[in-house]
Amino acid sequence: MRRNIMDLMLLLGDEAIAQGAMDAGLSGVYAYPGTPSTEITEYIQRSKQAKEKKVHSEWSVNEKTAMEEALGMSYAGKRAMVCMKHVGLNVAADAFVNSAITGANGGLLVVVADDPSMHSSQNEQDSRYYGKFAMIPVLEPSDQQEAYDMAYNGFELSEKYETPVLLRITTRLAHSRGAVYRKDLLEENILKLPENMTQYVLLPAIARIQYKKLIDKQQEINTSSEGSAYNYFFDAPDKQRGVIACGITINYLRELYDHGEAPYPVLKIGQYPAPVDKVKMMIGSCAEVLLLEEGYPFLEEMLNTPYMPQAKIKGRLSGDLPRTGELNPDLIAQALGMELSPTRAPSILVKGRPPSMCAGCTHIEVYNELNAALIQYGKGRVFSDIGCYTLGALPPYNAINSCVDMGASITMAKGAADAGLKPAVAVIGDSTFTHSGMTGLMDAIYENSPITIIISDNRTTAMTGGQTSLATGKLDEVCIGLGVGPDHVHTFEPSPKNRQEVINIIEKELAYEGLSVIIPVRECVQTAKKHKKQNIKKEVAS
Amino acid sequence: MKMDIILAGVGGQGILSVAAAIGYAAINEGLHIKQAEVHGMSQRGGVVQSHFRISDQPIYSELIPLGKADMILSLEPMEALRYLPYLGETGWLISNEKPMVNIVDYPDADALYTSIRQVENHVLLDTDKLARKVGTAKASNMALLGAASAHLPLKEKSLEKGIRQLFKAKGEKIMEMNINAFIAGRSLALEKDAV
Ligand SMILES: Cc1ncc(C[n+]2csc(CCOP(=O)(O)OP(=O)(O)O)c2C)c(N)n1
Numbered sequence: 011m012r013r014n015i016m017d018l019m020l021l022l023g024d025e026a027i028a029q030g031a032m033d034a035g036l037s038g039v040y041a042y043p044g045t046p047s048t049e050i051t052e053y054i055q056r057s058k059q060a061k062e063k064k065v066h067s068e069w070s071v072n073e074k075t076a077m078e079e080a081l082g083m084s085y086a087g088k089r090a091m092v093c094m095k096h097v098g099l100n101v102a103a104d105a106f107v108n109s110a111i112t113g114a115n116g117g118l119l120v121v122v123a124d125d126p127s128m129h130s131s132q133n134e135q136d137s138r139y140y141g142k143f144a145m146i147p148v149l150e151p152s153d154q155q156e157a158y159d160m161a162y163n164g165f166e167l168s169e170k171y172e173t174p175v176l177l178r179i180t181t182r183l184a185h186s187r188g189a190v191y192r193k194d195l196l197e198e199n200i201l202k203l204p205e206n207m208t209q210y211v212l213l214p215a216i217a218r219i220q221y222k223k224l225i226d227k228q229q230e231i232n233t234s235s236e237g238s239a240y241n242y243f244f245d246a247p248d249k250q251r252g253v254i255a256c257g258i259t260i261n262y263l264r265e266l267y268d269h270g271e272a273p274y275p276v277l278k279i280g281q282y283p284a285p286v287d288k289v290k291m292m293i294g295s296c297a298e299v300l301l302l303e304e305g306y307p308f309l310e311e312m313l314n315t316p317y318m319p320q321a322k323i324k325g326r327l328s329g330d331l332p333r334t335g336e337l338n339p340d341l342i343a344q345a346l347g348m349e350l351s352p353t354r355a356p357s358i359l360v361k362g363r364p365p366s367m368c369a370g371c372t373h374i375e376v377y378n379e380l381n382a383a384l385i386q387y388g389k390g391r392v393f394s395d396i397g398c399y400t401l402g403a404l405p406p407y408n409a410i411n412s413c414v415d416m417g418a419s420i421t422m423a424k425g426a427a428d429a430g431l432k433p434a435v436a437v438i439g440d441s442t443f444t445h446s447g448m449t450g451l452m453d454a455i456y457e458n459s460p461i462t463i464i465i466s467d468n469r470t471t472a473m474t475g476g477q478t479s480l481a482t483g484k485l486d487e488v489c490i491g492l493g494v495g496p497d498h499v500h501t502f503e504p505s506p507k508n509r510q511e512v513i514n515i516i517e518k519e520l521a522y523e524g525l526s527v528i529i530p531v532r533e534c535v536q537t538a539k540k541h542k543k544q545n546i547k548k549e550v551a552s
Numbered sequence: 553m554k555m556d557i558i559l560a561g562v563g564g565q566g567i568l569s570v571a572a573a574i575g576y577a578a579i580n581e582g583l584h585i586k587q588a589e590v591h592g593m594s595q596r597g598g599v600v601q602s603h604f605r606i607s608d609q610p611i612y613s614e615l616i617p618l619g620k621a622d623m624i625l626s627l628e629p630m631e632a633l634r635y636l637p638y639l640g641e642t643g644w645l646i647s648n649e650k651p652m653v654n655i656v657d658y659p660d661a662d663a664l665y666t667s668i669r670q671v672e673n674h675v676l677l678d679t680d681k682l683a684r685k686v687g688t689a690k691a692s693n694m695a696l697l698g699a700a701s702a703h704l705p706l707k708e709k710s711l712e713k714g715i716r717q718l719f720k721a722k723g724e725k726i727m728e729m730n731i732n733a734f735i736a737g738r739s740l741a742l743e744k745d746a747v
Contacts, residue, residue: 020575020585129590186588186614187575258614265613339617351619351640357633357667359659363562365598366654 019190023183024049026154026190027093027121030161032059035196037088037116038066040076042445043474044095045130046184047123051093052477063198071480072416072445073098077105077120084118084174085210087202089165093121096135097415101446103140109174110144111212111220115204117165118174125181126305127336132396132413134334136305138282141176145224147231148176148282149240150257154188156240156280162193167234171227180304182336183258232283240280243288248273251346252296254289255279256309259302262339266348284309293322300345301325304337366401372532373399375504376466377409379530380435382509383516391431395419395447397439398472398534410437417446423461424454433520436463441471441479448492451527455493458524462516465489465527468534476537489527498526505532553583554607555705556616558635561600561627562652566693569718570625571602573697576714577706578606588614597654599631606705625700627679627693628652629664636671645671646700646741648679648692675699675741682740683733691733698737708738 021029028050031039041051054060054067066083070076073094083090092102099106099122106120122140125131141148147167151157160177168175208216235241252275255263260278264270277292279285293299293313299322301310307326314323324330330345331337343350367374376399380392394400394410395418402409412422419436427434438447443465454461465485471477481488486501500515502508512530519526533541557574561567571587578585588603603616618637623644626632632647639645645668651661668676679695686695694715701711715734719727 018579020579022589182588182614185590186586188586188614189584261612261614265617270610270612338615339613343617351617353619353637354639355637357636359663359667360630360634361655361657361659363597363599363655368597 019192020187021154021158021190022049022185022187023151023154023157023179024123024185025053026157027161027177027179028053028057029190029192030158031089031091031119031165032057032063032065033192033195034117034162034165035089035198036065036091036165037198038080038083039091039093040066040070040080040083041093042070042073042076042098043471043477044073044098044123045474046125046181047093047095047098047121048474048477049184050121069478069480073102074105077102077109080118080120081105081109081112081114084114084116085204087116087204088199089117089119091119091121091161094123095131096122096124096137097131097133098122099137099140100135101416106140106174107144108212110146110224111217112210113172113220113223114168114174115172115202116199117168119161119164119168119177120174121161121177121179123179123181123184124305127181129181132415134305136308137176137178138305138308141178141282144174144176145228145231146173146176147171147234148178150178150280150282151183152258152260152278152280153183154186154190157183158190158192160240160280171231171234173224173227173231178257180258180336182304232286235281235283236285236287238281238285241285241288242278243291244272244276244278246271246273246275249275249296250298252277252292252299253302254292254299254309255302257304259304259337259342262337262342263302265339266343266346279309289313298322298324300330302331302337302342307333364404366404367398368535370535371398372468372504372530372534373402373466374407375506375509375532376437376464376530377402377407379504379509379512380437380464380516381407381409382513383520384435387433387520391426391433392435392437393419393422393426394436395438395442396473397442398468399437399439399466402437415446416442417450420447420454420461420463421450423463424450424457424459427459427461432460432523434461435520436461438463438465439472440465440467440469440482440485441477443485444479444481444488448488451489451492451494454525460523461525462519462522463525463527464516465529467529467531468537469531470534470537472534472536476534476540483531485529486527489529494525494527498522498524499529500527501529501531503532504530553705554609555605555623556621557604557606557623557625558616558621558638559602559604559625560631560635561693562631562654563597563600565600565627565652566690567600567627568602570693570697571604573694573711573714573718574604574606574704574706576717577710580710580713581706583608584611586611586614599634601635623700623703625696627696629661629668629676630659633664633667639671642673643671644673644675644700644703646675646696646703648696649676650678650680650692675744677737677740677744679733679737682736686732686736687729691730694730695733695737698734698739699741701734701738702742
C-alpha cells in the first residue's frame with residue numbers, strides 16, 4: 011500500500027483506537043471515564059466525523075451499564091465499542107463474561123486500559139486474564155499504528171468468531187503519541203437482529219448450548235492467533251537465547267540494538283491466546299527464553315509453573331525482571347546482561363510533588379467542617395471513596411480512613427455500623443455515587459442504618475478531567491426517591507460564611523440513630539475556570 | 553540524526569504545548585517522532601513529564617533510556633534536576649529559573665541553580681519575565697522553546713510554523729504573543745551563548 015504523508019495523523023494510543031473504530035463503521039462508544047482510557051471516548055465526542063454519522067458517545071453511569079449498552083447495540087447488529095480502565099472491568103465483569111456466552115452479533119470491541127506501575131490506580135491487574143477467563147480473542151498493540159489497526163480489524167474478528175474481542179492496552183501506549191496512517195472508511199452495519207433469537211437468553215438449557223459453542227470455537231480462535239499478522243517471528247543466528255515480547259515491550263527490546271535487530275530469535279505477540287506452535291518453536295530451538303510482558307507474568311506462568319518448573323524460561327517470575335511495575339529499555343538491557351550507559355547521579359535536592367486538592371476546592375471546605383463535627387467522637391470512622399476527595403487522606407486533613415473501590419464508602423460504613431461503630435460516616439463524590447453508591451444506599455435505606463453519608467457534589471467527574479456527572483444538581487431528589495427520609499436529606503452550598511451552620515447540621519445527623527444524607531454542592535474550581543472562559547468566548551461571539 | 557528530549561514541568565505550566573509545537577515542526581520536516589506523556593494527576597499541581605524523540609530513522613521505544621537524553625527542557629528548576637540521570641554526557645539542560653513552590657519542603661533556589669550550572673551545557677533564564685515583557689507570562693513555555701531552539705535539530709522557521717499551527721484556533725493576538733515569546737527566548741539564549 012502506498013502511504014501518503016497527507017493521510018498521516020499524530021495520535022495518542024487512545025486516539026488511534028478511537029479513530030480506528032470510527033473508520034471501521036462504529037455506531038456507538040460506551041464508557042465511564044478512567045485513566046488511562048478516558049481519551050478514547052473524549053476523542054469521539056469531539057470528532058466531526060462521529061457527529062456527522064451520529065455515533066453514540068455519551069458517558070454511561072458505570073462500566074457495567076456501558077458494557078451492557080454496547081452488548082445491546084451489538085445484538086441489534088451494529089458495531090459497538092466499550093472502553094474502561096482495568097478496574098472498570100471488575101465492575102463490568104458479569105456482563106463481560108456472559109457476553110462471551112451469548113456471543114456477539116454486530117462487532118463488539120471491549121477496550122481495557124491497564125495501568126502497570128499504578129500511575130493513577132489502586133492496583134496493576136492484568137486484563138489478559140479476563141480475556142482468557144471469558145475465552146475470547148485478546149489483542150495487544152505495540153504502537154499507535156497497531157492500536158489503530160487492531161481497533162479497525164477487531165470488529166471483523168468479533169463478527170467472524172461471533173464473540174466479543176478484548177483490546178488490551180497499557181498506560182504507556184494509551185498516552186504516547188506516534189504516527190498513524192488511516193485505512194478506508196467503512197459504512198456502518200445495518201440494523202439486523204441475530205439469526206438465533208434465543209442465543210441471548212441465558213437460561214441454563216440455552217446457556218449450556220451457548221457455552222459448548224464457545225468451547226467449540228476455541229480451536230478456530232487458536233488457529234487465528236497462529237496465523238495472525240500481529241504475531242510474528244524474527245529469526246536470528248544466535249540461539250543461546252530467544253525473546254518473546256508481548257505488546258509494547260517489543261519497542262524497548264528493539265531500542266537496544268542497531269536498526270532494531272536483536273542477534274537472537276524474537277517472537278512478537280499481539281494476539282492471544284499466544285500462538286502455541288510459534289511459542290513451542292522458540293522454546294525448542296533456543297537455550298533459554300526471556301519473556302517480556304507488561305503487567306503480570308501471564309504467559310510466563312503458563313510456561314513455567316511451580317509444579318513443572320522450567321529453568322530455561324526467564325522473566326518476572328525468575329527474577330530476571332522486576333516482579334511488579336512497568337518495563338523500560340533499561341530493565342530489559344539488564345535482563346539481557348548488557349552494559350548500561352553511565353548515568354549522572356540523581357540530585358539530592360529534588361523533592362516529591364504529590365498531587366493535592368486545588369486552592370478553593372469544595373472538598374476542602376467539606377473536610378474542615380466534617381473534621382470539626384467529628385472531634386467529639388475521635389478518629390477512624392470515615393469511609394471514603396475514589397475521586398479528588400480521596401486526597402483528603404493526606405495531611406493536613408487526615409480526614410478519611412478508607413478508599414477501596416468505587417461505591418465502597420457507603421457499604422463499608424454500613425458494615426461498620428452493623429458491627430457497632432457509631433457514628434459511621436461515608437464520604438463519596440457525585441459521580442462515584444451514581445456509579446456505584448446508589449445500590450449500596452438501598453441496603454442502608456432498607457435497614458435505616460445509622461450512618462451519615464456526605465455526597466460532596468462538585469458538579470463534575472473531576473479526578474479524570476471534568477466529564478459530565480449524570481445526576482449532579484438532583485442528588486437530593488435521587489436520594490429521597492430511593493427512600494431516604496426527606497427530613498434527613500440536606501443540600502446547601504458550603505462556604506466559610508455558613509461554616510458553623512453546616513457543622514451544626516453534621517453534628518445533629520451524626521447523633522441521629524438512622525440514615526442521613528448531606529449534600530454540599532459547589533462547582534469544581536477547574537471546571538468553573540473552563541466555564542468562565544467559554545462564557546467570555548460566547549459573549550465575544552454574540 | 554536523532555534527538556531525545558525530556559520535557560518537564562508542573563501541571564498547568566504548558567509543557568505539553570511545547571511538545572505539541574515541536575511535534576508539528578518535526579512532522580513538517582518529515583521526521584519521525586514518538587512522544588510519551590505522563591498525564592494523570594497533573595491538574596492538581598503534580599509533576600508533568602514527557603519523553604520526546606525525534607529522528608530521521610524509525611524510532612522504537614517511547615521511553616528514553618537512562619543516560620541517553622540529548623536535552624532536558626524544563627519550565628521549573630527543581631523539575632529540571634529531577635531527570636538528571638537521563639541526561640547524556642554532552643546533553644543540554646535548559647530551564648526556566650522561576651521556582652514553582654507548592655510544597656512545604658521546596659529546596660533553596662540558589663542551591664538548585666548551583667546544581668544546574670554544574671552541568672557543562674546549560675541555559676538558565678527567567679522565561680516568565682521574558683514572556684511578560686512581550687505580553688503575557690502564560691507564553692513562558694514558548695520563550696523556553698525559543699531558548700532551546702538553537703540546540704534543536706529543527707529549523708527556526710518550522711518551529712515558528714509549529715507554534716502558529718498550535719495556536720491557530722486561539723486567534724491572531726494569542727498566536728503573535730507566543731511567536732514573540734519564542735523569538736525573545738531565542739535571542740536571549742543566543743546572547744548568553746555568545747558571552
Ligand atoms: C471502577 C472505576 N472506574 C473508574 C475509575 C476512575 N475514577 C477515579 S475517581 C473518578 C471520578 C470520581 O468523580 P466524583 O465521584 O464526582 O469525584 P471528584 O473527582 O469529582 O471529586 C473516576 C472516574 C476508578 N477508579 N474505578
